Amino acid sequence: QKEVEQNSGPLSVPEGAIASLNCTYSDRGSQxxxxxxxxxxxxxxxxxxIYSNGDKEDGRFTAQLNKASQYVSLxxxxxxxxxxxxxxxxxxxxxxxxxxxxxxxxLTVKP
Amino acid sequence: xxxVSQHPSWVICKSGTSVKIECRSLxxxxxxxxxxxxxxxxxxxxxxxxxxxSKATYEQGVEKDKFLINHASxxxxxxxxxxxxxxxxxxxxxxxxxxxxxxxxQHFGDGTRLSIL
Numbered sequence: 001q002k003e004v005e006q007n008s009g010p011l012s013v014p015e016g017a018i019a020s021l022n023c024t025y026s027d028r029g030s031q032x033x034x035x036x037x038x039x040x041x042x043x044x045x046x047x048x049x050i051y052s053n054g055d056k057e058d059g060r061f062t063a064q065l066n067k068a069s070q071y072v073s074l075x076x077x078x079x080x081x082x083x084x085x086x087x088x089x090x091x092x093x094x095x096x097x098x099x100x101x102x103x104x105x106x107l108t109v110k111p
Numbered sequence: 112x113x114x115v116s117q118h119p120s121w122v123i124c125k126s127g128t129s130v131k132i133e134c135r136s137l138x139x140x141x142x143x144x145x146x147x148x149x150x151x152x153x154x155x156x157x158x159x160x161x162x163x164x165s166k167a168t169y170e171q172g173v174e175k176d177k178f179l180i181n182h183a184s185x186x187x188x189x190x191x192x193x194x195x196x197x198x199x200x201x202x203x204x205x206x207x208x209x210x211x212x213x214x215x216x217q218h219f220g221d222g223t224r225l226s227i228l
Binding site: 031032034036042043044045046049051088092094095097098099101103104 | 113143145154155157160162168204213214216217218219220221222
């Protein structure tokens with residue numbers, strides 16, 4: 001079992017719909033959770049991070065964290081074709097040197 | 112804020128050449144830096160983690176003598192691929208994090224595409 005699991009996809013949604021990306025993790029000591037977006041041929045860029053249970057909203061993006069169930073999700077409202085990318089989930093223990101990344105979910109938003 | 116600059120963005124060189132890639136944090140102090148490698152359509156693979164002034168910690172299977180990492184200051188880390196061969200051709204990405212506050216995210220450079228002929 002991988003430490004951080006994501007469905008590889010591809011996840012396909014129509015333009016304007018809500019895209020829901022999920023991530024589960026195995027280390028109960030994880031305290032910090034991050035979502036990155038990676039366009040094809042580019043490096044990852046940070047979208048959001050969340051530390052506490054519940055929802056955190058930033059524009060069209062909402063991160064949701066449930067530590068008891070060990071999952072974190074990313075919702076993208078009003079999806080746009082420009083949101084088509086691979087989304088990487090990363091988790092980290094507070095005092096750990098490195099984060100553990102999932103393999104990513106590929107999202108395609110169709111016009 | 113949190114800009115990480117990586118140079119060069121593209122390198123093409125002959126087999127046997129050593130190649131140095133620079134990674135700079137422009138507006139924060141990078142207490143911890145990371146080097147990743149990514150092959151086409153594959154996942155990020157962490158190569159090593161380094162702290163300023165300390166030796167890098169390499170992931171299992173990564174050759175220390177092949178991939179030399181120097182994190183000499185809080186704003187600069189370098190990766191040198193020594194005696195590069197075609198199998199070293201890949202997308203190399205650095206990442207940096209400030210650790211004064213707990214739980215900070217890491218920020219990525221734009222990557223270096225290395226092609227060894």
